[in-house]
Amino acid sequence: MQKREPVKISSPFMEIIISLGVLAICSVIVVGVFLGADSLRKKSTDLLTANLIAQSEAEYIFQNAADYQNTTIIKDYDREWQPVSGNGEFVMIINISRQETARGFMTTGKVEIVKNTPYPYLKNSEGTLISYEVKRYDNE
């Protein structure tokens, strides 16, 4: 039985080529992971910013509740949370209803901030960022 001679690859160039290939594949994976981490960080920052903006807007509206009857306020923001006139990346929707009670008024505001486009490398990351209902009773 004839033994097959092991194929010997000459020179350290093969090692370099294999190493560079492995490095390239790993780099692509690692860059993907870093970009995913960056999207997570952006989502985290956006969540806190959305929360602050929604709270500020809601509290401002409730300070002047009598000026807002049953109405819907829509505000658009770009990715840096600067107000824009339309087609923003983030949209804040505030539905305000004011109902008369026995001795006063109950103002109810549903605050919602929606992200229109998904975060890169994060699946199903578009949609509602925050949503809550705020109520104020005033009897003056």
Place this chain on the structure above:
Amino acid sequence: MNKGAGIGGITILVIFIVLILAVFSVTAVTTANADLTLSKRTVDGVTAFYAADGKAQGILSAIDALLAENSRDFSIIEQEFGTNIAYQGATLSFYLPVTNYTRLFVEIDLRNQGYNILTYLVEPIEENINYSQKLNVWTGESE
């Protein structure tokens, strides 16, 4: 001279670089995920506060409606909102849970044909906080 492809300095260097990149990328994801979890908890806390706040505003509205009818039967409100209302003298108070560790305390004064809000604050629920886990810190006194 022919040599087979083996583990040389370059392979070791690549393994080292890949390991470093992997460690940094995992650290980045873990940190970002922890930040996101913290942000979600913050939003959940605010949402819970507004839920309790809205309920408190509803109770105040109901109390005001009762006062308009010159009634002091607050049991109707207790049943409607599922909370205990303490009524002593001219002071009425109630608690509403916000989170596992906090609650909204509202205290109102029923004098003057209506009510005045005396206290409206979120306070810790001491029963749910285990203060027995104390950290022995140095108090500045030498032993």
